[in-house]
Amino acid sequence: MSDPRATIAEAEKLLKPQSGFLSFISGSSQSYRLEEASDLFVQAGNQYRLIKDYDSAGKQFVRAANIQKQLNNHNDVANHLVEAYKCFKGVSPTEAIDSLSQAIHIFLTQNGQFRRAANFTMDLAELYESTGDIANSSKSYEQAGDYFDTDHAEALSNKAYLKCADLTSLSGDYQKAVELYDGIIKKSVGNALSKWNLKDYFFKSILCTLCMDDVIEAHKKLDHYCQEEPSFESTREFKLIGSILEAIDQGDEQLFADKVFEYDQFSKLDKLKTQLLLKIKNSVVDKDDDDLL
Numbered sequence: 001m002s003d004p005r006a007t008i009a010e011a012e013k014l015l016k017p018q019s020g021f022l023s024f025i026s027g028s029s030q031s032y033r034l035e036e037a038s039d040l041f042v043q044a045g046n047q048y049r050l051i052k053d054y055d056s057a058g059k060q061f062v063r064a065a066n067i068q069k070q071l072n073n074h075n076d077v078a079n080h081l082v083e084a085y086k087c088f089k090g091v092s093p094t095e096a097i098d099s100l101s102q103a104i105h106i107f108l109t110q111n112g113q114f115r116r117a118a119n120f121t122m123d124l125a126e127l128y129e130s131t132g133d134i135a136n137s138s139k140s141y142e143q144a145g146d147y148f149d150t151d152h153a154e155a156l157s158n159k160a161y162l163k164c165a166d167l168t169s170l171s172g173d174y175q176k177a178v179e180l181y182d183g184i185i186k187k188s189v190g191n192a193l194s195k196w197n198l199k200d201y202f203f204k205s206i207l208c209t210l211c212m213d214d215v216i217e218a219h220k221k222l223d224h225y226c227q228e229e230p231s232f233e234s235t236r237e238f239k240l241i242g243s244i245l246e247a248i249d250q251g252d253e254q255l256f257a258d259k260v261f262e263y264d265q266f267s268k269l270d271k272l273k274t275q276l277l278l279k280i281k282n283s284v285v286d287k288d289d290d291d292l293l
Contacts, residue, residue: 015034078103
């Protein structure tokens with residue numbers, strides 16, 4: 001196997017300025033030498049990949065991208081940055097985010113590749129999420145949804161907006177979450193492929209509304225969603241919302257606890273729904289009573 005350090009040394013030699021007679025006998029223009037150096041850095045990056053030194057591999061792809069930037073080869077710059085991102089992803093999230101962000105910018109501003117930009121913006125959102133940066137993760141998921149919309153990819157757009165809505169709900173921005181869920185609902189009503197997901201969107205939107213202590217609006221939403229999709233009335237989600245509204249209206253904390261427990265036996269509550277229900281519980285029962293969920 002070739003030593004990547006020797007390949008890098010060869011590339012760096014090509015980057016040294018040539019002048020006068022030496023340049024003449026080499027028969028090489030500066031741009032040609034830069035192209036050759038870029039190719040060698042890519043080769044070195046792949047050599048590092050083979051020995052699983054992903055940090056060093058990523059750095060060589062960045063060097064190749066920087067050379068292509070000098071040559072105004074935008075497509076090659078973006079492609080090398082994507083390869084750098086793939087290398088950095090598991091070892092250096094910060095550098096992965098930086099490389100991918102630059103590539104996305106090129107796809108959007110230089111190449112008009114909205115689908116690639118959208119797909120990689122989803123990856124960027126996941127990177128931010130893995131580092132605990134929920135604000136930038138939510139922002140990136142929303143941007144991805146917008147880019148998918150631009151490319152008329154409705155199903156992928158809804159997937160991105162849903163991720164944004166879920167993260168926004170978890171972070172406590174219930175108003176924005178409701179707006180996002182309702183936007184997804186608007187695009188999904190009447191779509192046979194999305195029909196079975198509607199009950200989940202309805203459920204989350206109403207739970208977020210209740211988290212804002214807006215019981216009147218929650219009642220209105222429940223009625224409206226039943227008109228939009230009559231089959232919603234036969235779901236466990238509809239029945240639980242009805243029971244929660246009844247418990248709130250009557251101040252019956254035991255009813256609330258019993259119905260949530262009953263629902264959880266058949267449809268396991270995930271982290272988001274559990275958090276939303278806990279928030280609602282704290283608006284209708286004693287805050288010190290932690291035994292209901």
